[in-house]
Amino acid sequence: MTRLGVLLSGRGSNFQAIADRVASGSIPAEIAIVIANRADAAGLNAARERGLPARVLPSKGVEREVYDRELIEVLRSYGVEWVILAGYMRILSAEFIRAFPQRILNIHPSLLPAFPGLDAQQQAFDYGVKISGCTVHFVDEHLDHGPIVMQAAVPVLGSDDAESLSRKILVEEHRIYSESIVRLLTETWQICERRVIFTQEAG
Numbered sequence: 001m002t003r004l005g006v007l008l009s010g011r012g013s014n015f016q017a018i019a020d021r022v023a024s025g026s027i028p029a030e031i032a033i034v035i036a037n038r039a040d041a042a043g044l045n046a047a048r049e050r051g052l053p054a055r056v057l058p059s060k061g062v063e064r065e066v067y068d069r070e071l072i073e074v075l076r077s078y079g080v081e082w083v084i085l086a087g088y089m090r091i092l093s094a095e096f097i098r099a100f101p102q103r104i105l106n107i108h109p110s111l112l113p114a115f116p117g118l119d120a121q122q123q124a125f126d127y128g129v130k131i132s133g134c135t136v137h138f139v140d141e142h143l144d145h146g147p148i149v150m151q152a153a154v155p156v157l158g159s160d161d162a163e164s165l166s167r168k169i170l171v172e173e174h175r176i177y178s179e180s181i182v183r184l185l186t187e188t189w190q191i192c193e194r195r196v197i198f199t200q201e202a203g
């Protein structure tokens with residue numbers, strides 16, 4: 001079983017959607033450890049309630065490189081092969097990215113490359129786009145930038161506000177994050193330049 005390490009900073013709904021799919025056997029993996037950089041992250045309790053190993057590594061006031069080195073060590077001690085960012089509100093150091101080459105995923109609530117950074121749904125809403133959505137991508141050393149695994153689109157209606165748009169996007173986030181993990185673990189794929197190409201189903 002492939003061992004996943006989940007990093008989060010808050011609510012953890014993406015983590016929970018993934019954990020549900022792991023528990024039901026539809027994601028062929030196990031969650032080896034859930035790590036939060038804040039003690040008040042609600043996702044931590046959700047992990048503990050599920051009986052999953054969960055740890056807090058407080059990041060406040062710790063230099064990025066020092067913090068990430070500790071993170072690498074802890075993830076390795078749990079045998080983590082894939083790192084799943086699920087609302088993890090910190091930029092990762094180059095050393096961290098190098099420690100898990102092509103094995104770090106993130107989800108972002110916009111159709112990248114539009115609206116990277118914080119409050120993507122609000123940014124999209126304020127811009128007046130008619131379609132937004134979410135993106136699962138590999139993580140590289142730039143913010144919300146690595147090769148795209150999957151995207152899902154959501155229409156922005158006249159009756160929407162940023163909150164209703166966020167809710168609709170979140171439903172798609174929960175769907176495509178799990179689906180991306182399944183595909184990456186069960187199909188053969190390669191990254192050519194920026195393109196993630198699924199070649200054939202494995203097994």
Ligand code: GRF
Nearest residue numbers: 011012013014087107108109
């Ligand atoms: C999600 O909108 C995700 O796209 C973004 O952070 C938010 C995390 O939400 N990266 P949750 O903690 O998974 O509920």
